[in-house]
Amino acid sequence: MSGHPAIMICVGATKAGTSSLYRYLHDHPECHMRSVKEIHYFDTVDFDDYTHQFDVYARLRADLVGRQNIARNNGNLWKLANLERQIMDVDEIVRILELGEAGVPDYLFYLLDGIGEKKLAGDITPGYALLSETRLREMAAMAPDVRFVFLxxxxxxxxxxxxxxxATRQRREGEEVAVKARRILNRVVNRDLETHIPPRGDYAAIIEKLNRAVPDEKLMIGFTEELLTGEGLSRLCAFLGISPGRRVEAEPRAHEGIRLTLSDRQRREAAAFLAPQYAYVEKTFGRLPERWQANMARI
Known part of the structure; x- marks a missing residue:
C-alpha cells in the first residue's frame, strides 16, 4: 500500500472485543493510538448527537480532573502527566466536534499528530457501524491509506x-442488574423493543454496507474468537501493515461488565431471534467458530 501512515477505522461491532483490540494496538510499538479509544466524530456529526456527546466528554473530563487531583496529592508525577495528556485529548476532540462537518481535516490531524515514524494510527468507534454507506465511502477516501476492521x-x-x-447504565437505585438485564433481553427478543440494540449486531446489514463502501483490499472482517489470538492476530497485523506483537488472552475480556448467566430458555430464545445473523455469516464466510456452532445448535 502507500508510503503514508495507515489510518485504521474499526467500526465495531459493539461488545465484540474492540476494547481488547484498542489495548493491543495502544501498546504496539508501531502504532499511534490516542488516549481516547472512541472518538465518535462521524456519528456525532451525522446523527446530530452533539448534546449527548458533549455531555459524555464533560463527564469524562470531570472524572479525569478528579483523578488528577488525587495523583497530585499523592505525588504521583507519572500518573499526573498521563492524566494531563488524556485531558488534553478530550479537549481537542471537543474542539473538533464543535467544528461539525468542517472538522474532518482537524480530525485527521488529531489522529496523526505525534505519529513520528510509526506506521499506523487509528480510531476504534463501534458507533460508526451505523453510519450511511455514503459516509463510509467518504471516510475510505479521506486519506491515502485508510483501512477498515470489523469484528x-x-x-x-x-x-x-x-x-x-x-442494564448497568439504566439501573435505578435499588434495582438489581440481573433482573434489569433479563427484562431488557426479553424486550429485545420477544417484544421488538429496545430497538437501538439489534442494529449494533446486524452483521448482515453492516457487512453488506461495508462491502459496497470500502475497497476489498482495505477491509478486514473477522471473528472475534479467532482474530485476536494466534494466527488470526498475525493476519490482522499483516493487514494493518505492522509486525505481530505480543499475544492477547484467549478470550478478550476488556470491559466485560458484570457476569450473569443466561438460562437455557433465554439462550434458545436469543439464538432463535438471531438465526438470520448466524445463517448470513455461515453462508458468507463458511465454517463458524466453535462458540458460534454451540449457540447455533440451539436454534
Missing part, C-alpha cells in the same frame, strides 16, 4: 454482553 463476535454472546451493559 464479529458470536451473536448471542454479543447481544447478552450489550444487554448487560445497558
Amino acid at each position: 464479529m463476535r458470536d451473536p448471542v454472546d454479543r447481544l447478552w454482553s450489550h444487554v448487560r451493559m445497558q
